[in-house]
Amino acid sequence: MAYWLQQILNALQLSSIYALIALGYTMVYGIINLINFAHGDVFMVGSFCCFMAAAFLGLSFLPALLLSMIGSAFLGVAIERLAYKPLRQAPRVSAIITALGVGIFIENFTLSLAPYPKVIPPLLKNITWALGGVTFSSLQLIIILLSIGLMFFLDYIVYRTPVGMAMRAISWDKTYVPLMGVPVDFIISITFALGAGLAGAAGTMYGLAYPVIDPYMGIMVGWKAFIAAVVGGIGNIRGAVIGSFILGTVEIMVVAFFPSTYRDFVAFTLLLLLIIIRPYGILGKPRTQKV
Amino acid sequence: MIPMIQNSWKKTAGQRWLMPVLVVAGLGTSFAVPEYALFNKYIQLVMMYVGINIILTVSLNLVNGYMGEFSLAHAGFMSIGAYTAALLTMRVLPVMDHPWLFPLAVMAGGLAAGFFSLLVSVTSFRIRGDYLAIITLAFLMIVKSVIENIDYLGGPRGLPGIRKLTTLPWTYFWVVFSVWVIRNFVYSKYGRGVLAIREDEIASELMTVNTQRVKILTFAVSAFFAGVAGALFAHVLQFISPRVFDIIKTTDILIMVYLGGIASIGGSILGAVLFTVLLELLRPSNTAAILAFLPDVIFNPVNQHFIQHLGVWRMVIMPLLLVLLMLFRPHGIMGLKEFSWFIPRLDLEAGHPAAPEDNIHEPA
16 A cells, blocks of 8 residues: 555656646647647756756755746747747648757757766755655655646636636637737747746756756657647647646556566557547547538 | 750650669669779768668658658657568578578568558548657557567667678669659559548548558558668668667658658658768768868868867757758758659649649648
8 A cells, every 4th residue: 555655656746747848738739739849858958957057056946946947938939939930831740840850959959068967966955754654755745746836827827817818819719819919929939938937847856856867858758748748638738737647657657566668668558549549638629620 | 946845855755764774874883882892881881871761761751741641650660670670680581591582581571560550550540630640659669668578689788690781782772662662652543542631531531532441551551661671771780779760760750751841752862862961971070071172271270170079069950950941941852842753754744743732731
């Protein structure tokens, strides 16, 4: 029983990091129908921002977190303005390939500046409590609670504020919404900033949980978060969180009860079956097709 | 009068005899280069990589360009072909005494990959667009992780000690064969079905296109050549591991396809050649050798400050070039256009139905 609880705690930690990244994928997809393949690398840059804040500036946890969120948000907006905005009328595939190119560019640019893996110094004093055979660490609790807090914050923005209303309106209709006086470009930039900021927060927390970071760390984590977003129904914010929790839980549970090399196999097979059974994701709605 | 002559030359003589002559000349060259050591070993190696990349790009273009799906599974099919062929040449076929058995192994690799493509094509009946992209991505990851868990295949450590059986003539043969088959497929009755699926799947079904059969066949042909390319690749590299065929490999192939332009065989060949050669040229020693004609006054500072650092920066320059190309030419180098040599005569005279100029439907 204690073992189960322990694994659930670990699963929650991994899932909440996936969820923060998946939110960025799903928001961008929802608003401009673009699979932002550079998003995993924004997450990586968030980790490196945290490393720089901690190692060079000597900041403590909260300022470092804020700095990496702001840094990634700026990067996200810059990518959108320079690379995606000129392609909004172009074929969709060109935008996707541009996203892939931007991702590779960011990876290798970081690699040329930081050729060796870096170790993030511990920013938080890690206290562990043992409670009936289950070990809690303060780091784990902070990661889980902070991510859930950020998710509620995002949910509030999207469903309760005028900006969020504009986002939902743009994803609903791109022809008439600008005529209603909604500044489309500005709202799209805000969306990118929010998504990238969350990815930066995820990068910081990932870096604290698994301190060795390298420029290619965003590839696998990013793809997995993307899959989680699709499983939940891409374009749907609550779906992305649900998908991430399914993916994170499956991954941790496979490692807990089977050889760890089976992790990807079992996780991806389950996701494959899930998509085959529900082709539009858990919370996605099937679109009707007209001929 | 003169344009008319030019036109008729282009339409008839241009493609009636030019293509076979070029193909035969190329075959002769591919035998002559290693035989008389016309180029050094390194350039021969690059030529083989170019050939393998052409096969990969043309075959992925069949699914992603002509059929309008977004498949990410190509590296997975490649690894199936590579492992099948490598096992055959290492443990089953006596290739040491009978080198002519090698094409059989390559063929088997392609067939294995084509067989596994059923998994993707059957799911594509119900699932389309971005969700199919995820299916193919998951397929790629599953293939990788299955191979990692089979000890007989070396697991994550990989499979060393493959014989170097891929030669320049064989690479050339498979390149010509794949281009020929895919070109004929695209301009066949099935090819019309493939294009119809890209334009509108439901409408094409209503117009009696058997979409399921067309999809199975298209994915199978595409995967077959991915497997062939994987088999050739394994016998050049002489070592394969699951990590060789991961998502980064797929990304490379995707870049070559969209660099060249979708739904264009000529574009795919150009894209593969440009990408492979440019990446090699950006290696410091090659760039230095090319720029060595400059006077020392210019060459030395350029060499010291720029060329010596290219080893790290070439992977930064390459994606930057790709992004710039996409920004200024979103269709790639020759998206939806085709060299007239590749187009059958009757199609050329009737206009080019494979490329509706301004009627591109996005894969939804």
